[in-house]
Amino acid sequence: MFIPVNRPLLNGNEKKYLNECIDSGWISSEGPFVERFELMFAKKIEKKYAISVSNGTAALDLAIEALGISAGDEVIMPSFTIISCINQIIRCSAVPILLDCDPFTFNMNVEEIEKKITKKTKAIMVVHIYGMPVDMDPVLRLAKKFNLFIIEDASEVLGQDYKGKPCGSFGDISTFSFYSNKHITTGEGGMVAVNNKALADTCKGLRNLCFNPKKRFVHNRLGWNMRMTNIQAAVGVAQLERIEEFIKRKRDIGKRYNKLLNGLPNIQLPVKKNEIAENIYWVFSLVIERANPMTAETAIKKFFAKNIGCRPFFYPMHMQPVLKKKGFFRNETFPNSESLYKHGFYIPSGLGITDNEIEIVADAAWEIFN
Ligand SMILES: Cc1ncc(COP(=O)(O)O)c(C=O)c1O
Structure with missing residues (x-):
């Protein structure tokens, strides 16, 4: 399914x-x-x-x-x-x-x-x-x-x-x-x-x-x-009425993935927390590190082949064809944004996901990246 x-x-x-x-x-x-x-x-x-x-x-x-x-x-x-x-x-x-x-x-x-x-x-x-x-x-x-x-x-x-x-x-x-x-x-x-x-x-x-x-x-x-x-x-x-419960569950989904995917080679997992806040994982992101030549586009295709939906990261504003055509951002580059688009994507983590589905997705990630 x-x-x-x-x-x-x-x-x-x-x-x-x-x-x-x-x-x-x-x-x-x-x-x-x-x-x-x-x-x-x-x-x-x-x-x-x-x-x-x-x-x-x-x-x-x-x-x-x-x-x-x-x-x-x-x-x-x-x-x-x-x-x-x-x-x-x-x-x-x-x-x-x-x-x-x-x-x-x-x-x-x-x-x-x-x-x-x-x-x-x-x-x-x-x-x-x-x-x-x-x-x-x-x-x-x-x-x-x-x-x-x-x-x-x-x-x-x-x-x-x-x-x-x-x-x-x-x-x-x-x-x-x-x-x-x-x-x-x-x-x-x-x-x-x-x-x-x-x-x-x-x-x-x-x-x-x-x-x-x-x-x-x-x-x-x-x-x-x-x-x-x-x-x-x-x-x-x-x-x-249920927002507190929803945020708790989103954090729980994030923690489960973090645990199951810990050690996945050359993959940057989301920040768990920093001095400002603890992540609420609106999405659970994976960023493919340089040592792995696979692009996010290829990774997404591999997940789809395993019946798992994923989405690419944002395409940066300075690269948008519609804005380029209008003459914006001609000589501007923003390397981190560009690299994130190329290497980042996110895996299923909506509120309706089950713990069993989280495990299926994590297993797929291990098969794809190990
Ligand atoms: C940060 C941010 N702003 C605005 C929007 C646009 O919202 P909508 O899809 O409801 O128009 C989104 C949608 O995903 C978003 O992530």
């Missing part, structure tokens, strides 16, 4: 709450689960306001627009991330300024930020990658010193802490995704979170076409329809 890279766990109150949506007829974004989910979520990540949206990409688009980032503004961000982070920066003719990443935590090199700051810099976009948090103290210090916004993409680290405070609590705007491979899922879905009331109102307007509260079909600004439905939010509430 095929073991997919991710299988979500939907065996809490999901069906019960979904039935409530159907029975009550509240299936659009106007139903009661939306507000319930937002309030619960804000509390969890210690923000005053959480505003649900249709997905994590929309959350990032909205963050850029809500902060008023526009043509010519510079945004410092990692190269090793998903395209969602850069889309709206490009679309609004702002300028992405990239950073390379750490080869072990995969997170952006925060010590490189200061030398990239110019008069045009408007924001630092922090993206916590694969389960370990970015070192936030230097980012917070620089943002304060140079009066910059922080956009914190915590899509991959809901439930993770940085020095005792929740990831996602640090940004002027923080963003989240609830795609089915995330720590909690709504199928598709996302959230932005802020502390500032005026910014919260801006976000609420932007996600709902900027309807004028007094004259409904008169618009003073262009927004989007990024509304989350009551059906999605119902699943979100049921999932968020």
Whole structure:
């Protein structure tokens, strides 16, 4: 039987709450689960306001627009991330300024930020990658010193802490995704979170076409329809009720793999913990070290041949054909990001995986790499 890279766990109150949506007829974004989910979520990540949206990409688009980032503004961000982070920066003719990443935590090199700051810099976009948090103290210090916004993409680290405070609590705007491979899922879905009331109102307007509260079909600004439905939010509430249990299980999956794969030749396993945090293993990554000439692409094919789904690492932003075509990043190289793409991939570790499946995957890894 095929073991997919991710299988979500939907065996809490999901069906019960979904039935409530159907029975009550509240299936659009106007139903009661939306507000319930937002309030619960804000509390969890210690923000005053959480505003649900249709997905994590929309959350990032909205963050850029809500902060008023526009043509010519510079945004410092990692190269090793998903395209969602850069889309709206490009679309609004702002300028992405990239950073390379750490080869072990995969997170952006925060010590490189200061030398990239110019008069045009408007924001630092922090993206916590694969389960370990970015070192936030230097980012917070620089943002304060140079009066910059922080956009914190915590899509991959809901439930993770940085020095005792929740990831996602640090940004002027923080963003989240609830795609089915995330720590909690709504199928598709996302959230932005802020502390500032005026910014919260801006976000609420932007996600709902900027309807004028007094004259409904008169618009003073262009927004989007990024509304989350009551059906999605119902699943979100049921999932968020179990977040502590989910994070515990993710750590347990990570520990099991670490134990079973310990000593796998020429393979870099994920960081277990560092001085900042203990890994929550959003994904369980393998990086093939130089001594083994196999690429991640070949390794993934070998796992697939054994009925095991795997995914490659992110393709760095500075190498993206769509951005190259537009003239970005012409002579820029970020060696760690490039090497991670070539040599890194991740194995099944979704919340629905069984301990037996973990053993099957680990056995396959030994056969492939030994
Ligand atoms: C860090 C990060 N940001 C944003 C997104 C985009 O979220 P979505 O797929 O919900 O649009 C993802 C999705 O995997 C992600 O990992």
